[in-house]
Amino acid sequence: MSNRLGELVKLLRGHRVFIQTHNFPDPDAIASAYGLQVLLGQFDIQTIICHHGNVERATTANMVAEFGIEMTNDEDLEDMTAEDYIITVDAQKGNSNIRELIGNEIACIDHHPVTGEYSGYEYSDIRLVGSCATIIADYYRKHKIRMSEMVATALLYGIKCDTRDFTRGVTQLDVDIYSYLFPKANSQRIRHFQSSEIEFDELNAFADSMRNVEIFNGVAFAELNFACSDAFMATVSDFVLDVDGVNFVVVYTRRNNGFKFSVRSEYEERDAGLIISEALKDVGGGGGHKSMAGGYADEAKVLGISIDYVKVIQNLFINVINSIPHTEPTVSNEVFEGDDV
Numbered sequence: 001m002s003n004r005l006g007e008l009v010k011l012l013r014g015h016r017v018f019i020q021t022h023n024f025p026d027p028d029a030i031a032s033a034y035g036l037q038v039l040l041g042q043f044d045i046q047t048i049i050c051h052h053g054n055v056e057r058a059t060t061a062n063m064v065a066e067f068g069i070e071m072t073n074d075e076d077l078e079d080m081t082a083e084d085y086i087i088t089v090d091a092q093k094g095n096s097n098i099r100e101l102i103g104n105e106i107a108c109i110d111h112h113p114v115t116g117e118y119s120g121y122e123y124s125d126i127r128l129v130g131s132c133a134t135i136i137a138d139y140y141r142k143h144k145i146r147m148s149e150m151v152a153t154a155l156l157y158g159i160k161c162d163t164r165d166f167t168r169g170v171t172q173l174d175v176d177i178y179s180y181l182f183p184k185a186n187s188q189r190i191r192h193f194q195s196s197e198i199e200f201d202e203l204n205a206f207a208d209s210m211r212n213v214e215i216f217n218g219v220a221f222a223e224l225n226f227a228c229s230d231a232f233m234a235t236v237s238d239f240v241l242d243v244d245g246v247n248f249v250v251v252y253t254r255r256n257n258g259f260k261f262s263v264r265s266e267y268e269e270r271d272a273g274l275i276i277s278e279a280l281k282d283v284g285g286g287g288g289h290k291s292m293a294g295g296y297a298d299e300a301k302v303l304g305i306s307i308d309y310v311k312v313i314q315n316l317f318i319n320v321i322n323s324i325p326h327t328e329p330t331v332s333n334e335v336f337e338g339d340d341v
């Protein structure tokens with residue numbers, strides 16, 4: 001795993017290269033794409049960052065604007081061809097959160113568990129660390145490549161977001177990368193991004209959703225009864241997980257003839273990715289990390305079980321959680337030895 005940058009550069013040279021993030025990119029996806037673009041630029045490989053879905057949250061929009069990151073929406077990519085190369089970052093081809101584009105997905109850099117069947121990458125660097133930005137920063141560190149304050153700040157912010165300030169999914173590599181990035185980054189900018197994670201016009205929606213929280217034996221459910229972004233759902237799940245006595249959170253909203261889910265877990269024993277994939281296997285699908293996961297359920301299939309969809313959703317999750325042998329919960333830290341995970 002150690003000297004692979006040369007391999008990647010060699011693979012890309014002479015091709016038109018796109019860096020594609022997951023849909024509705026979050027700070028980790030944006031930081032990773034940006035950090036990779038600047039890195040490859042140092043080897044004279046020009047890239048175009050592309051994505052599907054808007055970058056409209058205040059924090060992500062601030063990031064893009066303040067760093068001057070050029071992000072092209074897939075609808076504006078008129079001239080991508082099947083010969084063009086795509087590197088997927090913070091996502092893997094075939095996942096439900098990344099749109100299929102015409103180019104050739106030749107490479108992947110990601111920190112999510114492998115779920116799809118796609119095996120066409122000629123280069124893949126998938127490590128189960130706290131953020132994709134950690135992996136990108138590791139390339140700079142290993143190869144002693146100069147890093148600008150903007151890149152360091154973006155990557156550090158990406159790590160902080162995905163690990164929730166180093167409280168979830170943190171590995172030794174994330175910690176090492178933190179100490180590598182910290183002296184290079186601008187902390188004031190990070191504070192500014194962090195202080196705009198909830199938007200003013202979301203405050204009422206946020207308060208309403210808190211009134212709908214139901215808790216059963218440490219498992220909290222919240223239905224969001226209004227159109228909301230994935231990022232907003234994630235913010236709500238994180239917030240509910242902070243409630244004393246809650247160690248597992250299921251937040252969901254109705255969307256496109258279905259239900260969209262965001263799940264959080266505090267304990268190793270309640271593996272969010274495994275639980276959601278099991279809970280939704282007959283009505284949709286889901287997956288993710290031990291501590292954070294997402295998924296989708298088909299409305300007709302849920303309502304086919306019972307018209308009382310709230311109970312259906314609660315039962316689907318609670319049945320899976322209750323089937324897990326009960327042991328004393330341990331706090332999930334997912335610390336791995338060494339940095340090549």
Ligand SMILES: [Mn+2]
Binds near residue numbers: 028029090131132162
């Ligand atoms: Mn990520």
